Amino acid sequence: xxxxxxxxxxxxxxxxxxxxxxxxxxxxxxxxxxxxxxxxxxxxxxxxxxxxxxxxxxxxxxxxxxxxxxxxxxxxxxxxxxxxxxxxxxxxxxxxxxxxxxxxxxxxxxxxxxxxxxxxxxxxxxxxxxxxxxxxxxxxxxxxxxxxxxxxxxxxxxxxxxxxxxxxxxxxxxxxxxxxxxxxxxxxxxxxxxxxxxxxxxxxxxxxxxxxxxxx
Amino acid sequence: xxxxxxxxxxxxxxxxxxxxxxxxxxxxxxxxxxxxxxxxxxxxxxxxxxxxxxxxxxxxxxxxxxxxxxxxxxxxxxxxxxxxxxxxxxxxxxxxxxxxxxxxxxxxxxxxxxxxxxxxxxxxxxxxxxxxxxxxxxxxxxxxxxxxxxxxxxxxxxxxxxxxxxxxxxxxxxxxxxxxxxxxxxxxxxxxxxxxxxxxxxxxxxxxxxxxxxxx
DNA sequence: TGTACATCAGTGAACGCGCGTTCACTGATGTAC
DNA sequence: TGTACATCAGTGAACGCGCGTTCACTGATGTAC
Numbered sequence: 001x002x003x004x005x006x007x008x009x010x011x012x013x014x015x016x017x018x019x020x021x022x023x024x025x026x027x028x029x030x031x032x033x034x035x036x037x038x039x040x041x042x043x044x045x046x047x048x049x050x051x052x053x054x055x056x057x058x059x060x061x062x063x064x065x066x067x068x069x070x071x072x073x074x075x076x077x078x079x080x081x082x083x084x085x086x087x088x089x090x091x092x093x094x095x096x097x098x099x100x101x102x103x104x105x106x107x108x109x110x111x112x113x114x115x116x117x118x119x120x121x122x123x124x125x126x127x128x129x130x131x132x133x134x135x136x137x138x139x140x141x142x143x144x145x146x147x148x149x150x151x152x153x154x155x156x157x158x159x160x161x162x163x164x165x166x167x168x169x170x171x172x173x174x175x176x177x178x179x180x181x182x183x184x185x186x187x188x189x190x191x192x193x194x195x196x197x198x199x200x201x202x203x204x205x206x207x208x209x210x211x212x213x214x215x216x
Numbered sequence: 217x218x219x220x221x222x223x224x225x226x227x228x229x230x231x232x233x234x235x236x237x238x239x240x241x242x243x244x245x246x247x248x249x250x251x252x253x254x255x256x257x258x259x260x261x262x263x264x265x266x267x268x269x270x271x272x273x274x275x276x277x278x279x280x281x282x283x284x285x286x287x288x289x290x291x292x293x294x295x296x297x298x299x300x301x302x303x304x305x306x307x308x309x310x311x312x313x314x315x316x317x318x319x320x321x322x323x324x325x326x327x328x329x330x331x332x333x334x335x336x337x338x339x340x341x342x343x344x345x346x347x348x349x350x351x352x353x354x355x356x357x358x359x360x361x362x363x364x365x366x367x368x369x370x371x372x373x374x375x376x377x378x379x380x381x382x383x384x385x386x387x388x389x390x391x392x393x394x395x396x397x398x399x400x401x402x403x404x405x406x407x408x409x410x411x412x413x414x415x416x417x418x419x420x421x422x423x424x425x426x427x428x429x430x431x432x
Numbered sequence: 433t434g435t436a437c438a439t440c441a442g443t444g445a446a447c448g449c450g451c452g453t454t455c456a457c458t459g460a461t462g463t464a465c
Numbered sequence: 466t467g468t469a470c471a472t473c474a475g476t477g478a479a480c481g482c483g484c485g486t487t488c489a490c491t492g493a494t495g496t497a498c
Contacts, residue, residue, distance in 0.1 A: 012492090012493075013441075013442060013443085013491090013492050013493055013494095014440090014441055014442065014492085014493060014494080015441080015442075018441080018442085035252070036251070036252030039483085039484070039485090040484080040485065040486090041483075041484070041485085049442075049443095050442070050443055050444065051484095051485080051486085052442080052443070052444080052445095052486080052487080052488090053441070053442055053443075054485095055486075055487085056440080056441055056442075057441090060485075060486075061484095061485065061486095116395070116396075116399055116401065117399070143403055162407065164403065164407075164408070165409055165414075165417070168402065168403060168408075168409075168414060169389070169414060169417070169418045169421075171392070171396070172389055172392035172393045172396055172402075172414070172418070173385070173388055173389045173392055173418070174392070175392040175395065175396055176387070176388035176389055176390070176391040176392025176393070176395070177388045177392070179332070179391065179392070179395060180332075180387070180388055180391055183332055183333070185332065186384065186388075187359055187380065187384060191378065191380075192380070192384075193381055193384075198381075198384060198385060198388070201381070201385070201425075202385045202388070202389070202422060204425065205385075205421050205422045205424070205425025205426065206418060206421045206422070206425075208421070208425060209417075209420065209421025209422075209424060209425055210421065228459090228460075229458090229459050229460055229461095229474075229475060229476085230459085230460060230461080230473090230474055230475065231474080231475075234474080234475085255450085255451070255452090256451080256452065256453090257450075257451070257452085265475075265476090266475070266476055266477065267451095267452080267453085268453080268454080268455090268475085268476070268477080268478095269474070269475055269476075270452095270453095271453075271454085272473080272474055272475075273474090276452075276453075277451095277452065277453095
């Protein structure tokens with residue numbers, strides 16, 4: 001005789017979409033408590049399921065986190081792609097990609113933490129689902145994406161400098177700003193620039209520096 | 217009748233230098249296993265002491281980690297200072313500071329992880345030992361140090377741009393390169409630049425970009 | 433349309449473990465007389 | 466120099482807890498006839 005449903009009430013024995021729900025819960029908890037503070041028991045409870053149910057869909061905790069990281073890389077790549085196809089001058093579009101990166105790191109800290117957590121020196125964990133050579137294939141795709149974006153945006157090239165070189169610098173600057181900000185370590189104050197402004201100016205300097213490099 | 221001593225053998229009931237030994241052990245384990253994988257029991261065992269002995273010197277785990285972070289900031293500041301007082305042109309010395317930063321992050325991953333671990337949103341933990349306003353006073357000192365180095369190195373200024381602006385950019389780039397490298401996410405390969413080269417070129421572009429900014 | 437059965441996604445109880453922390457204690461050290 | 470005593474840095478046993486994971490199970494679903 002239940003005609004109504006509570007907001008997150010399951011109707012019945014089977015959840016229906018448990019795998020996706022667990023991924024979302026994991027992402028939320030990682031965002032709130034950090035990767036180390038995230039717990040399978042919490043995720044299961046939030047979803048309304050026994051902790052053991054998780055093992056129908058994942059090999060274990062590590063596999064769930066890896067899946068979160070993978071989704072994160074996919075979403076990040078999508079966002080960067082959207083920025084790349086936007087309007088404006090080449091430099092504007094490229095700068096917008098940087099802003100999309102920062103926005104992703106800010107809005108999806110769970111994904112971001114799962115993606116870029118420094119892993120202890122074992123190298124076994126990711127070898128299973130990767131093609132066997134790179135630790136984070138999706139990450140490399142996102143990076144390749146950035147490189148191609150640079151080449152497409154500046155088809156005249158960088159006067160002998162490999163586009164990947166500039167791509168790494170831009171990525172490192174973005175990552176540095178994003179992580180310092182997430183850790184609350186970006187100096188803040190009334191006269192301090194906003195992080196988006198920071199990245200915009202930095203990317204400008206990096207790209208122009210490269211464009212100018214062989215003129216000097 | 218023990219005339220010899222085993223390498224790390226304590227002679228007697230009292231350790232003599234337990235606090236320092238614990239800090240060093242913590243730093244080592246954080247480097248090996250990450251901040252989350254570090255355990256008081258491990259540190260105590262390595263030092264050859266009961267876990268409970270730790271509480272004579274620290275309020276708890278968190279306080280030990282905070283002390284490691286503090287020492288890290290102190291050592292980093294010392295290294296930066298040494299680079300700043302070295303020979304060469306202003307730009308060379310400033311670039312050397314960046315290299316010192318990268319070297320510190322590489323050689324002291326335990327310190328680095330303790331210093332820059334993103335903390336969950338509570339804000340209470342560090343308020344006790346700080347003067348009450350900034351989460352990481354030592355970190356701010358290191359940052360102020362960088363700002364002053366920039367001002368001293370380029371006394372002509374940056375044409376209206378605040379030196380702190382460039383300082384943040386340089387710091388973020390260094391931090392980004394250091395953390396990507398530590399996570400094994402820096403694209404590597406035969407044609408790929410070494411991270412020191414990466415930082416050198418990046419800092420050059422950032423500083424020159426700033427010097428040139430109002431000419432454009 | 434109805435029944436039998438294979439498949440699969442959950443349950444719930446239990447496990448072993450190792451963590452951070454506490455407590456009453458005891459062994460060593462150093463100082464006063 | 467020797468003894469009494471306060472101080473302090475360790476011990477070791479125990480704690481409560483919550484974690485990831487396992488196991489035999491059971492309820493629901495969907496397909497074949």
